[in-house]
Amino acid sequence: MSVTYDVGGVRLPRPFRIQKFAHFGFNVDDIDKSGEFYEGALGFARTDMIDLQRVPAIAKGFAPGVDGRLVFTRFSGDHHALIYMHRDAAAFMGGGDEPDLTTNQITWQVGSLREIVEAERYLLDRNVKIVRVGRDMPGGNWHVYFTDPDGHVFELSYGMEQIGWSGHSRPSALHKPWFGVPELPRISETEEIDKAEAAGVDLAAGHRYTGTPGPTVDVDGTLLPRPFSIQALGPVGVFSRVLDQALEFYTDGLGFTVTEEVTVHGLPVYFLRAAHEHHSLVLAPIELRERLGWPDRTTNMYLGVQVGSYRQLRAAITHLLGQGYERVRVPAEMHTGIDYAAHFADPSGHRIQIYYAMEHVGWDGRPRPAELRAKMEEPWPESIESDLVGEPFMGPVR
Structure with a gap:
């Protein structure tokens, strides 16, 4: 009889269930040119940026002149959907054995913190290489990082910080990463924020995206x-x-x-x-x-x-x-x-x-x-007949 696990009351072959693609990271050649493309041309909004050269625990031994910027961007309420960092910095951080492994991370969302904890045990039992476990900052999401057979870094994630109507990310005073497997159960995020506010933390002190200047165009209203x-x-x-x-x-x-x-x-x-x-x-x-x-x-x-x-x-x-x-x-x-x-x-x-x-x-x-299946016409027509649908986006668009 095959082993099954109770995941939220449902018996599954693994102690977690991947719900969807969550976020992604690239190792790039030039941070500024990448920003022009991903933020300027495509429209991802910057939520946070860390200079790893300024993080003492990381920067010790960093080669002089290496661009240590790690940029977090979003398109929705999730704190980040796309991150990018310089490939030289990624190599210093242990970005893979092969020089062409430029996928900084490929992240999948699961449904609970317990799934993160139990996934780590499950992966260890299967002799999967674990990179790290804990809670990331910025972003606040709990994670287990591991590698696939090619060395690509995968992540299972839960609890991504949400950016609200004001556009502010979590203030740096709340950037308290957690290293290692957490003990369960933990307090809720609501209780975390209530305690921070009671301690005098300015909840509106985080980074705020201010938009892209220039001309505007009518996009479906x-x-x-x-x-x-x-x-x-x-x-x-x-x-x-x-x-x-x-x-x-x-x-x-x-x-x-x-x-x-x-x-x-x-x-x-x-x-x-x-x-x-x-x-x-x-x-x-x-x-x-x-x-x-x-x-x-x-x-x-x-x-x-x-x-x-x-x-x-x-x-x-x-x-x-x-x-x-x-x-x-x-x-x-x-x-x-x-x-x-x-x-x-x-x-x-x-x-x-x-x-x-x-x-x-x-x-x-x-x-x-x-x-x-409908075939893609060349040249593309101005309008088409299609029954395909995209994933729902509740908006508002920005």
Whole structure:
């Protein structure tokens, strides 16, 4: 009889359940150019920035001249969805054995703090390399970091700090990271904040995003500084040097389900899901990177950014081309489950996949048959017929 675990009263094969793609990190070549792309062109809002050169416990031994800035950005109420740091700083921090491991972290959300604690024990029992366990600051989320068979850093996360209507992040006086496995149960965040306020902490002293100056455009009824708004982050794709091991790790180890397998340039590409979206993780052999003609400086295949509509997707393409960013053509099979998608290169060569909607998988667990999918027309029409839907975004957009 196989072992099962009680997760919130439901018996599961693991002591946790991945709910969704949570956030992501890149190691980049240039912090300022990356900021121009991710914050200026795409519209992620900066919530916090740490200079690791100024953190005594970390900076000791840091090579002089290394850019130690770690930038946190968001598109919704979550404190951060996308972070980036310089690849030299990441290497100093132990960013992986291979120089092309530039995915700083790939993070998945679980449903409770108990799942974080029990996941650490479960992963140790499976001889998975644990990077660290505790609570991150800024962001306030509890975590367990570990590596996949290729050395990509994965994170299970719970309890991300929420940015409210005023746009302020948590003040630095509350940046008290927790190292190690927490004892359960813990006090709630409400009690934490009440105690801080009673101790005289100014709750409005955190960083506040002040918006992007310049012209505005009507985006479905809201005036915004660019002709689209980000609705969701993901999926994420990675190239693997040990594909069979990685596939077993993600499915048997972490609970992902293979939705579909396609062939691109004679090699297999696997689309895996955590919940009801067609895929949240894409996995392919490292040999495909060269066959696609993509740079060998990163094992990242692409990172998805969902915008609000097909109209916004077309506008995003025009906007990014107007900003001078390179559009990368990819085989349509690389975005199976998504009808229209455009790919751009960031200043470090990472691929960003921009799309507006994705297929969902129903109760029977089967994706739409390939012959029933709409085909992407070239050139793209001004409007299309589609029954695809995006993940709901409650807004407001900013």
